[in-house]
Amino acid sequence: MALLILLFLGIQALCSQAFSPPGKELQSPFLFPACNDSAVESAVDVALGQINTGRTEGYVLRLNRIFSVLEHPQETSGSVFYLILDVAETECHVLSRKLWKNCQARHQHETFQQGPF
Structure with a gap:
């Protein structure tokens, strides 16, 4: 039992001496680019x-508007973007396979109001 107490006290003593290496401050891995940045738009x-x-x-x-953007740069390949977007239905049916940029937005009174998910 005495050996267990000494081990516990030794671990406590070692941990109390621990500190962060100099010059290595904690930094957020995320960037906050502007919503009109070309990388965000793509x-x-x-x-x-x-x-x-x-x-x-x-x-x-x-796209109706870009509400929020977070960018997480990757070491080997580009970035991961976390997007919150406001979108609107267009006049093009999904079966037409038209690009969203080539379709006009529907009027608010023509859109189907779906209940809570």
Whole structure:
């Protein structure tokens, strides 16, 4: 039992001496780019293209506004973007396979109001 107490006290003593190495301050891995940045706009284009491609019913979604963006740079390949977007239905049905940029937004009174998810 005495050996266990000594081990515990030794671990406590070692841990109390621990500190961060100098010059290595904690930094957030995220960047906050402007919403009108060209990299953000191309990420939005890719995201909406993938969303619309995966849909099988309804209308093509179009960008209404970019609400929020976080960028997480990767060491080997580009960045990962976390996007919060406001979208609107367009006049183009998803089966038409038109790009969201080529479709006009529908009027608010023409859109289908879906309940909570």
